[in-house]
Amino acid sequence: MDKKVPEGVGEKLARLRLKFRSKTEGELDQLAEIASQLTCGDQARPDMTESIASAYSALHRLAGSAGTFGYNELGDHARVLEERLKPLAERLSADIDKDSDHREEDTQQLLEVIAEAQHLRTLLDGTVEPMEGKPGHQPRDSEQDSEVAPDIQVILCGLPEKTAVFLEQALSNYGFLISRMDVESLPLAEKTRMAAVVTSEDELARVSSALEPSESAGNASRPPLLCLGRQDDFNSRYSLAEAGADAFFPEPIDAPKLAERIERLVNDQNEPVSGKILILDDDEYLVTRYCTVLENAGFCVRAINDPETVLSELSEFRPDIMLLDVRMGAYSGTTVAKLIRFDPEWLSLPIVYLSSERDKHVQLEALAKGADEFITKPVSDDYLVRTAQIRCYRAQQLNELLIKDSLTGLLKHSVIKQEVENEHARCQRMSHVSSVAMLDLDHFKAVNDQYGHRTGDVVIKALSNLLRHRLRSTDLIGRYGGEEFAVILPECTTDEAQKVLSQICNAFADISFATPDGDLSVTLSAGVAALNAFASGSDALDAADQALYERKTSGRNGVTVFHQV
Incomplete structure (x- = not known):
């Protein structure tokens, strides 16, 4: 059973479809005007190269986008006319025989194409059924992220x-x-x-x-x-x-x-698959629809239409994947993809071409210049969302291998340290109160020595699972060392942090680990510090570590808050 479009999204897509229809009507009127001028005297005739370029551009856009807005037959017919005009457009754009004896033949060919293009208006007017979107996953409630x-x-x-x-x-x-x-x-x-x-x-x-x-x-x-x-x-x-x-x-x-x-x-x-998607395409209506559909499916989307801004947008937005049009006026999407790959930082960024080009050899050449997949326009909403989900999921899997500890699935040492600095900067910028904690398993060396490292790994894994289940999804957890963990608790006072970590200490102490030598229980110590009370995140981490040391020397199995003397 198809999912219904949430209230508001369907209306937005309907308005967008009307805007697309209006723009298409205007372009078909322009084609008719070109035909009228070409049948006038020589002095009134427009530049042949400009006329062909204008007609080819309009047909190319319709071939790629009409189906997305529900005008499938119109898009198919526009594609046939585009293919007929393509050799002429390529010859003239390469400055071949612009002023030769081919002028009359070119004019006649263009007039024939435009005459058949008038049928597009009939197809446009005859398609009146509303288009229903299928949104995919619903965006998650932001309040749930804190639970x-x-x-x-x-x-x-x-x-x-x-x-x-x-x-x-x-x-x-x-x-x-x-x-x-x-x-x-x-x-x-x-x-x-x-x-x-x-x-x-x-x-x-x-x-x-x-x-x-x-x-x-x-x-x-x-x-x-x-x-x-x-x-x-x-x-x-x-x-x-x-x-x-x-x-x-x-x-x-x-x-x-x-x-x-x-x-x-x-x-x-x-966990619904989501992620950040950067779209570079010069068709504003098509891009708006892509953004609406993808955002409704839970993605964070940023769209740009100027290729000259792509590098700065990549650095600022840091997307999981990029959707890239192949033809954008004077710019080539394949060249943009090649340019992006100049920077080693973006060598692993999945780039997906969006184009109405159907020639397999042309697609392969385009892929060879730096992209990972070629999607032929028009693109249905379901196909777009599914492609984004698959690509984002794969990109995030690869990213997890780089940033997460293999045993626990928690953030690695270097990553959690950077996240501490990021949260410290956020506290300074937003005047929020956040806490950072250092946790350490008590007498863990004795556990490894007596029961073996395999049992030690079970204990570490159990603590990592307990932390994930008992802390909020907005909290960040990292494996700081062998049996040492770091936790960032955004918008959480030290008193609140002490309370929740004390509950975790009690719950962990109640866990009994079965071993060949009998049951084993392990306790946990923690130190907490206020992030916003220090000049840097590393200073706050040091303070939490001092509080942890104080807890270790005063009996272990509990939580100590750092207080400046």
């Missing part, structure tokens, strides 16, 4: 008792909320609260069937389904994938890898 992330609820279903007991203990260590359920109860459960379901290969088919959304659930998707199995070969994996599994783990179960996979699948499903 604490919900616990990830993992359902264990159809597992042998021994396996269920092991996973209930092991996955709880990572901050997941674990529940057991039989297959018969799944259809009655509130699936919207399920983050993931873990089952066995013997029960996979039944569980998958029970999780399928009902008709009353609309477009609701089922939670990720992870399957445990005995055999690990191609045919077994193929059968499980065909039966509905989203991930497979052979026995004996590697709990850390299972926890990491659950978190990845849940994040991929629950």
Whole structure:
């Protein structure tokens, strides 16, 4: 079932469509005027090169954009006429035979094209049905960004008792909320609260069937389904994938890898793909529509029409992807793409061409000059949004490899330090009060020495998950060192920070880690400082570190706030 356009967006697209129609009517009137002048005496005739360029430009625009606004037949017909006029336009633009004996032949050819172009007016007038947009994802409520992330609820279903007991203990260590359920109860459960379901290969088919959304659930998707199995070969994996599994783990179960996979699948499903998109195109109506559709799908979009500003816009906006028109008046999009690649900083920026060019050889040549994909206009709203989602998601995945710690998924040392400086600058600029905290696991060396680094990694991963689940989505968390973490809490006083971090310390102390030598509990110490009370972010970090040291020397397992003497 198609999603309805939210109130306001449909009206905006309708107004934009009327503006496009009005501009198209004006361009078709200009073509008629050119034809009228060409049939007059020689003295009244306009410049042939200018006339052909004007007619070709109008047909090229219609071929690329008419379909996007719902005038599909008009766009198809304009493309045929554009292709007929293209060789003549290219010859004259290359200064070949401008004043030769070809003038009368050129005039006749142009007149024939313009005569057929008058049919475009009929197609324009005959298309009266309204166009309905499909917005894709809704923008997230900004207020929700400040809420604490919900616990990830993992359902264990159809597992042998021994396996269920092991996973209930092991996955709880990572901050997941674990529940057991039989297959018969799944259809009655509130699936919207399920983050993931873990089952066995013997029960996979039944569980998958029970999780399928009902008709009353609309477009609701089922939670990720992870399957445990005995055999690990191609045919077994193929059968499980065909039966509905989203991930497979052979026995004996590697709990850390299972926890990491659950978190990845849940994040991929629950977080709508968004990002920053820079558009460079000189068709104002088309760009406005692209912006409307993409912004409604949750993207942050900036549009420019002057190629000379592209480098400054890239540096300021720092987009995840760029959409680039191939023909922009005197400028070539392929040359702009090549120019952007001069700077090593933008070598990995995904650049997607938008053009009405359909010649595959021309497209390949364009791609060879610096872009990653070629989308042929007209572009439907759904296709545009889906392309942006795929490209942004891939770009963000690659970026995560660069900025996030591989074990915890938290920001790396250098990145969190820079974010501290960024938040400090924001505090100075906006007069906000924010806090920064340093956290450290107590007696962690003894944990590694007695239980091994594998258990130590489980403890670190469990703390990182707990921090993610208990802090706001606007808070930033980084792995500062081996067992040391840094947290930025925007618009949060030190008293508020102390309160929430104390709750986290208590919750972490209650976690019991199963080891071959018995259960293990680990405590946590933290130091907090006010970002806005210092001359720089690094000074605030040092103060938080001093407060952490004070907590360590006064008993550990708690939170100390830095107070200047």
